[in-house]
Amino acid sequence: MTDRPLTKNIDLSRGALSLKDYEAAGGYAGARAIAGGLEPSDVLERVKDSGLKGRGGAGFPTGLKWSFVPKSDDATIQRYLVVNADEMEPGTFKDRMLMEGDPHLLIEGMIIAAYTIQASRAFIFLRGEYFDAERSIAKAIAEARDSGYLGRDIFGTGFDFDIVLHTSAGRYICGEETALLNALEGKRANPRAKPPFPQVSGLWGKPTIVNNVETLCNLPGILAYGVEWYQSLGSGGDFGTKLFGVSGRVNTPGCWELPFGVSIREVIEGHGGGMQKGYTLKAFLPGGGSTDFLTPEHLDTPLTYGAIGDLGSRLATGTMILLDDKTCPVGMIGNLMKFFAHESCGFCTPCRDGLPWVDTIFRDLESGKGSFKDIDILKDHVGYLGPGRTFCALAPGATAPLGSGLRLFADEFAAHVSGAKCPYH
Amino acid sequence: MQQHIIASSSTNSRLRARDLTAEEIAEIEHELTLYPTKQAVGLEALKIVQRHQGWVSDESMLAIADYLSVPVSELEGVATFFNLIYRRPVGDKVILFCDSVSCWIMGCDKVKKRLSEHLGIDYGETSAGGEYTLIPVPCLGDCDKAPVMMVGEEMHRYLSSETIDSLLPLRNVGGSK
């Protein structure tokens, strides 16, 4: 047993773990547990009991999601498992590590998930720029296929399962699970309306589960070591471990597997080595570019979905982006807005036409051409682009740093207008 | 000889499809075995052709559309949706320069400036000798090693203005120091 089920084997200086090494380290024990006679319904119960929540951002309970796949004994109904490996959220660098370091962990997780929902085929939707991950996964799939872990009648369960590795071509919206499905079907990656949810009508209209890479990597451990062990990791209502990361002006930026409930301070100051000399922490986004700013007063908050949610932000991807005192908050938010405006798919009005307006206002503020009217317009857009207003969650994601930033950094915003330039330059 | 039926998408086309190469066809054929529909292979086929040709010309677009029997206009909708399908010629290597938030905080703007001077090009441009095309890219997922960029398929991390000159052999003929 281990307290680092996701990363215990990972040593990036060595490259990806081979099948042999993975098995030597106890790998595929979870998958073998299935061969030991676990029914899909048993696995589903275990995953439900474990309390595993999706690591793609929304934190939705994985077992519950799986249970929405319509029950049917009809084995001829095609079901699909899709791995969301499109990691493109600014400041997020966790799935890359798993895929480059321990690809068999993902494959084993996929076998378990696919078996549970009886999906004979899976697609890994991999971000196009992740060439190293592409190579390591492709090799791992080949190894697994050669060993009979993929293909017909895997592990003697009578269950056929194979994986297709799909590499994308760079669009953040493809990470949105329904846009991802359209992309896989070879269409423009606009999101789909929900309902119907992918569990009912997904890839090519068939029942489909979309899970994040990290989510799936939790499964082998749960099956191999049991629910009790899993729940012993983590505290504060969330179970297991999570990849937490820090980027920005810390001494040792990085990404570490830690149990839920660890404090923000421990991550930033402990693992991250604290702020670099000459820089102090001004604020931070706790879980990637689509989360609300928190400030140093929140440093002792435990990292759980609930605790961060209570502060009005989101744990999301668990990768923090730090804003220091020498960096312009308006510039930082402006950088994010440029990203969101560019990555909008263009389907719904508020996002497509609202974000570019927001973005140009930031360009104007930075070059000293902004006005107070512009700042009011930014404030209007926080509500206008907020949750429930747009077709998908991209634009609401943008409003998180924007809305909280406008509140926290009102002075800095005003200074850009009254000084007719960026005070940090 | 590839039979050339005028699909309704290209009846009033001034352009002619080019012939796909045997390698391209073989790779597309392989992808076709992995997906239940031809349409699904559209993006893969674009990437395959781009890998071989460097970019995707109009003639290539028509060729892929014909090969997969999908309307070329629909394929164009897909090709132009994705950031990394190049519908214009690019240099031998594409530099994807991360300008997202973590790299920005870590000073990528300065690096970019140096890079631009070094190569004599801005975003969207190709160096005079056709070696490099510079394109901004959203967060490359290497934020703890920021600033970063990708040249071809290779990541370059912990960039600074100083490292740029040593990384890229090219000198800007326009002459900056």
Next chain:
Amino acid sequence: MAKITVDGVVYEVDPANNLLQECLSQGLDLPYFCWHPSLGSVGACRQCAVIQYRDAEDTQGTLVMSCMTPITDGGIYSLAAEQASDFRADVIESLMTSHPHDCPVCEEGGECHLQDMTQMSGHNYRRFDKQKVTHRNQNLGPFINHEMNRCITCYRCVRFYDDYAGGTDLSAQASHHHTYFGRFEEGTLESEFSGNLVEVCPTGVFTDKPFSAQYTRKWDLQTAPSICNGCSVGCNITPGERYGTLRRVVNRYHNDINGYFLCDRGRFGAHYVNSESRLRSARDATGMSVSTTAVEARINEFASEGVIGIGSPRASNEANFALRSFVGAENYFSGHSDAEHEALQVLTECLRDAAFHSPSVRQIEQADAILVLGEDVTNTAPRVALALRQSVRNAAKSLAETSRIPSWQDAAVRELAQDSMSPLSVFACGSTRLDDIATTKLNAGQITLIEAGNALAERLSGRSPIYSDQTLGTTMQCVEATYTALMSAKKPLIICGTGAGAALMRCAANIARSLSVSRSQVCDLVLLPKEDNSVGHALLTSNENTLSCALGKLTKGEIKRAIVIENDLFERAPTALVKDAFAAAELVVIDQIETPTQRFAALTIPSATFNECAATKVNYEGRAQLSFQIGEGSDAAKPIERWLDVEGSAYSNSMIARCAAEVSDFERLSECLPDPLGRIAGLKVPRQSHRYSGRTAMHADRNVHEGKQPVDDNSVMSFSMEGMLTQKDSSVLATAWAPRWNSNQAISKFQAEINGELKQGHPGVHLLKRSLKGLAYDAENSINKSPGEYEIRLVSHIFGSDTLSSHSPAIQKRLCEAYLALNREDALELGLANGDLVSLGGAEGGIILPLIVRTQTPAGVALVYPGSSALGAHINPHDVPEYASLARVEFEPSAHSTGLGLSNLVVNDAYSGAR
């Protein structure tokens, strides 16, 4: 029915629909863009936001898109809540950020849904002071303008063009706020329904190109309800005139027929009325113009003794009836070719047959298994082809129903169902534009098609088949697949037409009859004639009075005089027969346009076009519909009945009444007329809008005297702004307009419910009673083919095969010249390549045509497109032999070449391989 509360008012609504649709059905003003009554919901524009409350206690509510919200019984909603109206104002502000300030020069101005919604949403002052996004436009051909800067990215264009109409050359491109709607490269839009983009686009991105060239604001157009004369479907249209010329045609909603959409032949073909080919004055054999008095005198002379009349399928009932009265029923002859005449007898018999039902276009959309037998629907009755594209989607809709996805959830239904389609069998000779949705395709020559038809009828009747796998081979597989599909369908439909010929029509009837018997229910059978009043003309003509009979009488000198109305007999009978007859007779021709027939006329008289007179015509269903006069017309071109000056001809109403009284099949014709009591205070209904401008100055260049507006004695409508525009009686809907709704979307204000009937609208009347108990037709099949000969099949094209529309300048830009098509193997065997000249051996004088290789042409068959009569150089289809040997010839084809070439040809199987 469900009850919902909207802003405190309780409404009874249909729970099967979405909230937006039901709000509009209730007459509420709720802005929207991406939703369309025929296209359903996708939730893109976010303009239709309302507040939904959990229960009566909930004061906060949540913002929802009404178009994506299913009705819940007892649901509580608010359109007026500030949260919702503020959001809607934000959305329109967003949409307008890059929209140009070009309303004054934009063709959409004054009938722009975007203008209406902007006003309705309360966006008045522009805060956006940044740079706008701009786009490049494409030249999309002779029909459609492209101005992408006006785009608000509602996705309606591609949803209509691709998803609904099956087009493949318009797509959404790029993304975020650079999203672009266009073709892969510049060029003519290929879909035969492209014109609907003009009406589907809520702003001025896609506009009507011929209209732009002679532009007038909507409110300055004089309009009235009319019927398209492009084909036998009888789509309802609203033509608009200004300064006495037709400016454009737009769709006029009819819930049973065209719904919201027209085909391009109808929309752009109507411009023939302004063309150079219009006959503008009477003239004698030498071309000298003849005065009206002289014309009248001559007609009087004719009336006194021995004259025959040859009617026309493109002339109105009143015109044909007037001619019949003038010459006497026994001297009134068919203006159809003999083959068409025979086919129409089958058609009218079937319309009287109690075993069949002739479905409306809307009902065709509901069919769940279809056989199209030998008729090229896209090219002969295009609007029906568009309906067939909807019917194959019924499989998707029922799949969605089982997954509890409402059918209005457009994208979700498509994503679920992918390409599952209701069965459509296309039995045809060569490729058709419906092949992409056909689940079974039998591609064969006429002999095999008839065999297949007979085999299917027998299979369905349960009789032991005389055909078997042995005799029919793979054909039998198509028959079997179709048999299974039709037998397991709830609403099977058989479609054939006179283009397929009488023999195949009898097969179609036999198939439908067998289905009807074996299922003991009436079977849907659509038989499509070629022209807009083919059925009306056929009903007025006795079976014996064929055209060849008339020509024979003239040739033999039994009768010396003939009146031909609105007909070019060189399109109806072999050239030699027509010439012989004309040589022996004194001929009076009355027509709207110039035709070769007039070269033989002692007197040629111009008749009024559809927009210049009121008229009734009978569509393929046997439905008679009235079209109103649009403009004042001229004295030079009078309706035929008035030239003939028969009793009652002074008023169209009395002409209609006479026809109804005297011809038994036309008993109900008067019901076409609007109920005069339906009008408010007996006032006339204005053809001009209340904003009509410049009326008193319109003729100031000619006459400063401000004359009285012309009086319309012929209808309940007036040629002025005076009168009462009625909101309730949509049978006289000059144009759809309602307060705050200046665009065509105003139609919802006249519908009993969205997509329902028009309030007091006039759907037309079905003339025929189904009382006949018909019998199965004899199976027939005659082969006169000698070895080495090719079977020649004539093909139609939507642009070119119809006489009148081919004279429209815009349509002429889409014409191609006559050609002969073979498949690749046959061409190779004959040593022929694209562009080579081929002679159809045997025929006297010889017919020589350029070859085009069409890969789907069945072996041993040559397809012949005879070209368009409007271009002067075309082939009389009746001169084309049924079977012929083909040979390559070398000399110049000057006789048949128009220089048009074949580049405009839009077919799916043209082979572009090197010459």
